[in-house]
Amino acid sequence: MSCYISLRERLEYSERINRSLFVVNGVHCETENKCKYFIQEINDRYPDASHNCWAYSVDNKVTRKNYSDAGEPSGTAGRHIFGSIEALELKNIVVVVTRYFGGIKLGIRGLIDAYGGVTSRGLENAKKARFCPGIVVTITMNYSSWDTFNRIFKEGSDYNKRNITYSDKVNVSIAVKVRMLNKIKEFAVKRNIKYSLENEVTFVEPIP
Template sequence: MRTIRQAGSAELVEKKSRFLCVLQRVDSESRAREFVARCRKEHPDARHHCYAYVVGDHAEVQKSNDDGEPSGTAGMPILRVLHRNELTNTVAVVVRYFGGVLLGSGGLIRAYGTATGRALEEVGLARREPARVVSVAVDHSTAGRLDNELRATGYEPSDTRYGSFVEFDVPVAEPDIGAFEHWLTETAGGDARVSRGNRIFVEVAE
């Protein structure tokens, strides 16, 4: 699955109607609904606030809404674009300012889909890959050097704890865990204590 790299927007003008697509990353359906409500408040003069969202590690939650447009001409085209790009944890709201010219069902479907596609091009996409949080505990005398080595090789710790030992939580893509643990053994001289934690998802820019 993928998600958007950042929030953003893009617009399309079709026969005097303005279609503004606004994208946001979300981690729950309630956050998606909050974003839709915020868009309504920020664009109170718009005729329609059509939307679609996909949420969950496996895209479990999906919804679309035509908000007064003819059935199937707005929310579903937005959702299809999200599906086509294999997106999750993403909400798209297309705000339409009516220009006085009717577009017909085909024209609406193209406009809503095109506006969403343009916005996705603006914000960029990131792949979501399964990973594990690998916890690495070392002596204080080794911690500074290991911290530098981790960051230099792209293994950015997500958390660091100081106690009897220094513990680094490092997200590692699942296919790379074996190689990472071997690298740790060589880098820390066998002094690192390693444990595998929760399964998460990490994002890789495309």
Template sequence: MSDDAYLTLADRARPRFTVQGSEFIGHAAPAESVDAAEAFIEEIEAEYADATHNVPAYRVRADPFREYSSDDGEPSGSAGKPMLSVLQGRELENAVVVVTRYYGGTNLGVGGLVRAYSQATKDALNAAEVIEERPHEQFIATVEYDDSGTLRGILESEAVEFDADYGERVAFDVRVPVAETAAIRDRLRSATSGRVDIDAGDRQPNV
């Protein structure tokens, strides 16, 4: 894995299992910001408002880096902390997990809760699929129509994401890994003999 790359989740997932009558549902999702992680937690809490507990944990590439967990009424250290430990152990970032519990009438004890919440987190992460991601930067490269084919050809050859807006001039909205941004900008300037206008760009450290 390259220096600026990190592991995150590809999609959402919500596997479930039962332990001594208590049902556990693990909800996992990618979250590009603290706000996104908090919004996911609120979404699950609203959807499963009748649950006994909705225990959250997340790790987000913010400035500074944010880690959070809560036991949501379970005994201290029996739920949120074990979930966060699983995220840390998998070295996952920009990832949020909420484990919903419907109490089944039998106390599991602290050890049983730790095992159940950890397992629910692992199952959710496995189902959501772990992928490698890199921070990206977005910028707009604008040229006259005569140079648009050249720019499009370069961007396609570099296999970077872009959208083209054909107005009075052609504006390419480009999304590229931060580590490759300088080289691609230089290539665009060189290929057009400096006729391309490139804005300052927008760093997207969490994406």
């Protein structure tokens, strides 16, 4: 999976539209089950709400997308929450929009504009990050190769050092982005250096 953009902090945003209160809650989630748990959390948090409409998009090896109008007229809420997520090209995210009815009916067009608009404004103002898949690689090499490695690859941009020990050789454990993995492998194979692939990790790069 390539890099993607999602929420880096929990989203909480609210607006009043024609006396109805709309509360937007959202989080980064990497599995469908976590998205469903969050939806239930919001349902429990606002048990007296008129509606808790939601949408999620999960793209983690298997793509899962879903949305619900949660009692609002069909096609007026969930699909437009989801549309706001897609318009900003966000992935691995769940958004729940809670509505407290204020006594004025908004009508079909009004509901569509309200749910889509409040979601868009909430997401646009939310703190986001770029998430990039990575993997931990353990490499054992001589000191000359380690010097060469550090001339070719830059710590902080190409890899993050996790652990290193020095003896007759250098044994280093590094986290690398998946897009850099083939270059690391080529470096090792060319110099007959032993390496092993360990656990998967995620690089999180805040977006200003």
